Amino acid sequence: HVQLQQWGAGLLKxxxxxxxxxxxxxxxxxxxxWSWVRQPPGKGLEWIGQINHYGSTSYNPSLRSxxxxxxxxxxxxxxxxxxxxxxxxxxxxxxxRHGGYYQDYWxxxxxxxxxx
Amino acid sequence: QSALTQPASVSGSPxxxxxxxxxxxxxxxxxxxxxxxYQQHPGKVPxxxxxxxTIRPSGISNRFSGxxxxxxxxxxxxxxxxxxxxxxxxxxxxxxxxxxxxxxTKVTVL
Numbered sequence: 355h356v357q358l359q360q361w362g363a364g365l366l367k368x369x370x371x372x373x374x375x376x377x378x379x380x381x382x383x384x385x386x387x388w389s390w391v392r393q394p395p396g397k398g399l400e401w402i403g404q405i406n407h408y409g410s411t412s413y414n415p416s417l418r419s420x421x422x423x424x425x426x427x428x429x430x431x432x433x434x435x436x437x438x439x440x441x442x443x444x445x446x447x448x449x450x451r452h453g454g455y456y457q458d459y460w461x462x463x464x465x466x467x468x469x470x
Numbered sequence: 471q472s473a474l475t476q477p478a479s480v481s482g483s484p485x486x487x488x489x490x491x492x493x494x495x496x497x498x499x500x501x502x503x504x505x506x507x508y509q510q511h512p513g514k515v516p517x518x519x520x521x522x523x524t525i526r527p528s529g530i531s532n533r534f535s536g537x538x539x540x541x542x543x544x545x546x547x548x549x550x551x552x553x554x555x556x557x558x559x560x561x562x563x564x565x566x567x568x569x570x571x572x573x574x575t576k577v578t579v580l
Binding site: 389397399400401412414416453455456458460 | 471504508510515516518521522559561563566567568569571572
């Protein structure tokens with residue numbers, strides 16, 4: 355049974371860099387795409403980007419200039435970095451696996467708050 | 471990329487059927503048969519109900535069904551139950567090898 359466990363700093367100041375990591379338990383990174391999704395408080399879901407086990411990435415055009423998604427196959431985990439954060443980046447961030455063209459397994463979510 | 475358009479809210483009585491629409495463009499919903507639907511209860515992680523327009527994952531009730539016509543996809547919930555009260559999001563693969571979510575629909579069971 356696949357489980358995604360995510361962690362990272364929950365409180366950032368404006369202009370800092372958000373960094374989150376998602377570890378995959380009970381399955382391999384190989385053969386799948388892995389995504390990050392966020393949800394501002396009281397608002398909808400927003401797809402941030404994805405990566406496969408080869409390291410091939412694609413990003414939401416609205417975030418592309420600030421986002422980097424990386425993968426570490428030796429540790430069976432992948433990571434998100436979002437630079438120059440602002441209050442508008444305050445959200446619950448989720449990692450997720452793509453079973454195909456959909457997200458079938460999700461991490462527990464991490465609330466990241468940006469405040470001075 | 472703009473979020474797919476969903477109605478903000480839909481309501482129905484127990485036992486009734488409701489349909490949630492999800493409107494995009496030829497670059498997403500209309501261009502690919504890769505529309506999925508997610509249910510999210512307050513404070514919980516989203517759960518996939520439908521993928522590739524019409525396919526239900528194992529364990530998902532057959533009360534949930536999906537369809538698509540042109541640039542609009544739809545989720546129908548039949549035999550509405552109190553536990554169906556939640557937020558629902560559509561999602562589509564896009565021409566930029568990415569994804570876009572819908573604006574979300576709050577379903578209320580009267």
